[in-house]
Amino acid sequence: MEWSQPEVQGDLVTPRAGHAGVTIGENWYIVGGGDNKNGCPETLVLNMSKLAWSALTSVKERDPLASEGLSVCSALINGERHLVAFGGYNGKYNNEVFVMRLKPSDASRPKIFQSPAAAAAAASVTAAYALAKSEKLDFSSLNLSSNGVGNNPSELDLAFEIDALKEEKKELELSLTEVRAENSRLTEKVDEVNGTHAELSKELHSVQGQLAAERSRCFKLEAQIAELQKILESLQSIENEVQLLRRQKSALEQEIERSAAQRQGSGGVWRWIAG
Structure with a gap:
């Protein structure tokens, strides 16, 4: 089993x-x-x-x-x-x-x-509200004994209720103090985060300025590169013209050499006839 x-x-x-x-x-x-x-x-x-x-x-x-x-x-x-x-x-x-x-x-x-935590929170709020109301009551009309508590059972219950509410009030005040301290710590952290954010914003603006300057330099370099490309293209055409002139020069030199050779050949024949 x-x-x-x-x-x-x-x-x-x-x-x-x-x-x-x-x-x-x-x-x-x-x-x-x-x-x-x-x-x-x-x-x-x-x-x-x-x-x-x-x-x-x-x-x-x-x-x-x-x-x-x-x-x-x-x-x-x-x-x-x-x-x-x-x-x-x-x-x-x-x-x-x-x-x-x-x-x-x-x-x-x-x-x-309700969950136990929610029930406890609701009970604390109810107790605080009841304590605020009980502090306004006039207890002078109660018939109290020498110990400060009346012999009537309802008066005893009321005294117990007041003591319990006072204890709960102390606990609520302590919780409120802790919450305020935590709020102060969180405020300090928020201020620290805000300071860090301000410094990071300054660094970001500085980096953005440097980036803008580098971008301007890049634009200038691109313009210079375009001009150099145009110059290179013009140099290619000039080189083609130079090669053409060289070929023409070579052809002209060959033509001159052939003419000189022909002159020398014709002069030798006439000398042979005269001799």
């Missing part, structure tokens, strides 16, 4: 611990739980035949039902099935009993639950 992990469908369920569960028929009901920071306010049901999660209901985050370590059971009351929950801890220990009547067919409504 070994464990397997089937594919589960339905609503997204946030990780939790300390929750309570009870099975009724083919449904597994999950109540409460948390992650040591925030309670899970959803009451979930897993249809084990379809392996599909759905949410039955949801309470406030500080509700006793959103506690860790609570107990839950099922009971048949007046012929109807009920869930009964008791106890739990969510910053304080609870001793309330809660009952929920189950309908014959609970229609599941799709719901996307």
Whole structure:
């Protein structure tokens, strides 16, 4: 025998611990739980035949039902099935009993639950807002004991709430200080990057100027090369004319030599006749 992990469908369920569960028929009901920071306010049901999660209901985050370590059971009351929950801890220990009547067919409504990080951020914002409002309250009308806390349970709860909000305010102020420090560091980095960008821009303009000067020199060299090519073409025609003149000169010299030879031949005949 070994464990397997089937594919589960339905609503997204946030990780939790300390929750309570009870099975009724083919449904597994999950109540409460948390992650040591925030309670899970959803009451979930897993249809084990379809392996599909759905949410039955949801309470406030500080509700006793959103506690860790609570107990839950099922009971048949007046012929109807009920869930009964008791106890739990969510910053304080609870001793309330809660009952929920189950309908014959609970229609599941799709719901996307927040991740723990998003839930923590939302809780922090809510706490800061509540603290800002609580600081405006007038607590002079409360009947406090010598220890500074009244004997009324509601006053005790209010004092606990105020202390918790003050702690959360301190944490938020610390986070704000860290964010401001990080913002200052990022500002310095941005200034440094801007300075580097300015220097690189100057170098780029300098290189662009040098490139323009080199381009002008290239244009001048191309013009000189074109002129030299024209000169070379004219030199070729001059060389052709020189060769033609040389051939004419050679032909003329040959003609002169033949004429001289003919004169010498005619003079010898006359001398032979005279002798």
